[in-house]
Amino acid sequence: MARVPSVVLALLSASLLALFVLPIVAIATYVPFSQILAVASDPAVEASLEFTLLASGIALALAVFLGVPLGYVLARRRFPGHALVESVVTLPVVLPHLVAGLALLFLFAPEAPLGALADRMGFPVVSTIWGVVLVMAYVGGAYTVLATAEAFRAIDPELLETARTLGASRGDVFLSVTFPLAFRGILTGALLTWARSVSEIGGLLILAYTVVPSPPYNGPVTQPITVYVYNLYALGDTSAALAVSSLLILVSFALFLAVRLLEARGRMPWRGRVLVP
Amino acid sequence: MTTDGLEIDGLVVQVGETRVGPVHAEVAPGQVLVVAGPSGAGKTTLLRGICGLLPSISGEVRLHGRRLTDLPTEDRGLGYVPQSLALFPHRNAAANVRYPLEIRDREDAGPRAEALLQRFGIAHRAAAHPAQLSGGERQRVALARALAAEPTALLFDEPLSALDLLARDDMVELLRGVLERDSLPMVLVTHDPMTGFPLGDRFLFLEGGEARQVGSLSDVLQGPSTPFVARFLGFENVLTPGELGAAAGPFRRWLSSRSGPRGVAFPADALLLEPQGVDAGTAGPVDGGPWPARVRRWRVSSKGYRLNVEVEGIRLEAEVAREGGAPASPGRDVHILLREGAVCALGDR
Numbered sequence: 001m002a003r004v005p006s007v008v009l010a011l012l013s014a015s016l017l018a019l020f021v022l023p024i025v026a027i028a029t030y031v032p033f034s035q036i037l038a039v040a041s042d043p044a045v046e047a048s049l050e051f052t053l054l055a056s057g058i059a060l061a062l063a064v065f066l067g068v069p070l071g072y073v074l075a076r077r078r079f080p081g082h083a084l085v086e087s088v089v090t091l092p093v094v095l096p097h098l099v100a101g102l103a104l105l106f107l108f109a110p111e112a113p114l115g116a117l118a119d120r121m122g123f124p125v126v127s128t129i130w131g132v133v134l135v136m137a138y139v140g141g142a143y144t145v146l147a148t149a150e151a152f153r154a155i156d157p158e159l160l161e162t163a164r165t166l167g168a169s170r171g172d173v174f175l176s177v178t179f180p181l182a183f184r185g186i187l188t189g190a191l192l193t194w195a196r197s198v199s200e201i202g203g204l205l206i207l208a209y210t211v212v213p214s215p216p217y218n219g220p221v222t223q224p225i226t227v228y229v230y231n232l233y234a235l236g237d238t239s240a241a242l243a244v245s246s247l248l249i250l251v252s253f254a255l256f257l258a259v260r261l262l263e264a265r266g267r268m269p270w271r272g273r274v275l276v277p
Numbered sequence: 278m279t280t281d282g283l284e285i286d287g288l289v290v291q292v293g294e295t296r297v298g299p300v301h302a303e304v305a306p307g308q309v310l311v312v313a314g315p316s317g318a319g320k321t322t323l324l325r326g327i328c329g330l331l332p333s334i335s336g337e338v339r340l341h342g343r344r345l346t347d348l349p350t351e352d353r354g355l356g357y358v359p360q361s362l363a364l365f366p367h368r369n370a371a372a373n374v375r376y377p378l379e380i381r382d383r384e385d386a387g388p389r390a391e392a393l394l395q396r397f398g399i400a401h402r403a404a405a406h407p408a409q410l411s412g413g414e415r416q417r418v419a420l421a422r423a424l425a426a427e428p429t430a431l432l433f434d435e436p437l438s439a440l441d442l443l444a445r446d447d448m449v450e451l452l453r454g455v456l457e458r459d460s461l462p463m464v465l466v467t468h469d470p471m472t473g474f475p476l477g478d479r480f481l482f483l484e485g486g487e488a489r490q491v492g493s494l495s496d497v498l499q500g501p502s503t504p505f506v507a508r509f510l511g512f513e514n515v516l517t518p519g520e521l522g523a524a525a526g527p528f529r530r531w532l533s534s535r536s537g538p539r540g541v542a543f544p545a546d547a548l549l550l551e552p553q554g555v556d557a558g559t560a561g562p563v564d565g566g567p568w569p570a571r572v573r574r575w576r577v578s579s580k581g582y583r584l585n586v587e588v589e590g591i592r593l594e595a596e597v598a599r600e601g602g603a604p605a606s607p608g609r610d611v612h613i614l615l616r617e618g619a620v621c622a623l624g625d626r
Contacts (some may be wrong), residue, residue, distance in 0.1 A: 156361070156363070158359050158361050158363045159363045159365060159366075161325075161328075161330050161350075161359075161363070162357060162359055162363035163365075163376070164330070164349075164350040164351050165328050165330070165350055165351070165353075165355060165356070165357035165423075165426075166351075166356075166376060166377040166380065166422065166423070166425075166426045167351050167377050167380050167381060167426050168351055168376075168377075168380045169349075169351055172351075172380055176376070176379075176380065177365060180367050181365075181366070181367055
């Protein structure tokens with residue numbers, strides 16, 4: 001087969017990379033840094049951002065807590081309906097998020113059985129942090145499951161078997177070999193889940209356009225940050241919308257960078273069967 | 278039956294459709310049992326069964342008289358080095374060797390691992406990760422790690438196959454050192470019996486999951502018990518009754534009427550014809566012939582020329598002295614002579 005010239009490959013790659021980067025550059029050049037600092041100290045923006053970080057953090061914890069075991073099961077166990085379960089996991093990725101929001105609203109509305117049950121248990125969903133968490137976990141959780149499953153699948157079973165011949169129990173093998181080797185993949189999945197959660201808007205417009213205080217969120221009435229930006233734009237304040245967007249980009253980028261740097265510098269080493277924090 | 282060392286007593290292991298066994302073999306401390314066979318013979322399956330990584334259907338494994346078969350893998354006390362070596366990629370060489378000690382919460386994990394790295398000459402590579410090590414270094418780390426677990430027997434899957442000749446000699450020396458110093462019973466799997474010869478005390482030949490022969494090196498070289506073992510050991514001109522056919526020509530009829538020097542009549546399991554006893558074109562003290570043959574190919578050998586000829590559809594290797602000049606070219610008709618004593622029945626050498 002004829003080799004594609006390097007220059008063609010470079011051009012094709014550069015075109016897509018430009019599409020990814022140029023919108024951010026456009027925002028950065030349009031919004032002066034002083035304006036970003038100004039919006040960062042605006043109490044309404046602060047409340048929205050803090051709320052979004054809290055909700056996405058809970059959604060991430062939920063996705064990791066439930067998604068890592070599911071990813072492990074998909075990678076390591078064979079059972080009837082395996083392919084079906086795998087398809088179900090990818091469902092939220094392909095479903096339009098407005099549809100997801102509507103479906104969740106239908107399921108968790110106070111008059112629906114599940115919504116009523118959630119209310120009685122102290123987790124009201126519509127227009128609360130739990131609604132936001134639900135939407136975020138719904139649209140982002142699949143990334144943790146899929147990346148985790150892939151990470152566990154990539155581990156050579158012979159490593160695990162050999163660990164057992166060296167005296168490790170099944171539990172020891174999981175903690176000292178399986179999990180450390182899958183950790184990078186799980187971390188990548190978790191980062192994608194978080195990023196997807198923070199950037200979600202479609203489902204939130206339906207289920208939690210405005211958020212009223214409800215534990216664990218006890219701040220003022222607010223909106224998820226994406227809805228907040230959309231609102232500013234819809235009201236014609238494009239400049240403020242861009243400034244808040246820039247702030248969101250900076251916060252997201254800083255968090256991503258911090259995790260990747262920690263990982264690259266080996267600040268998450270493994271000793272024996274325990275993770276050294 | 279001995280109570281010292283490793284005993285494999287009628288062990289049958291099954292994985293999927295593949296069944297291996299029953300296998301009976303023993304290996305004493307400081308000795309090596311070489312499990313040999315071609316790819317797919319079930320060698321690795323047998324090792325995994327001994328380790329408990331695969332369930333055994335019947336039979337048992339005993340180590341120094343202790344029944345292992347019902348114990349989980351981690352409690353069997355067997356050091357296993359798989360063909361891939363299975364070094365943990367997230368740990369450097371030192372951490373790999375420390376692993377079995379850390380699992381046991383041993384406080385002396387660090388010094389003991391360091392001592393093992395020193396012993397195997399890889400202390401200077403302690404900080405290197407598996408991907409940064411050479412094949413020989415990886416073997417040493419894997420061996421050191423297996424010994425760090427203080428096993429009571431060692432199992433190796435193809436320890437020499439991935440090494441070049443020099444590294445292979447080093448490894449053989451290293452394993453000899455382990456045998457002398459640690460005096461453990463060792464099981465070594467190989468697809469090439471030649472690599473096992475320098476180390477093996479006992480040999481077990483597997484074919485299609487069946488144990489074909491168990492014995493010492495001299496036993497198997499003197500009397501390979503089946504055509505498979507004979508061919509696998511490098512014997513040439515192994516003719517089975519099936520290959521020889523009933524009575525399809527004077528050469529075949531003549532071969533079928535032979536018997537070995539000690540009177541084992543053919544058809545036994547097979548006939549062996551030493552290539553040195555099959556001559557093409559020269560006269561001498563002969564048992565049979567001359568038989569018309571056709572040259573298929575030839576090559577230079579250490580003693581002269583090695584011809585591959587076909588007689589009545591039977592392909593034979595013949596050794597021809599160099600003094601007779603260049604051998605006949607492929608396609609040429611020649612006559613072959615079988616020297617006295619060239620033919621013997623399998624099991625009658």
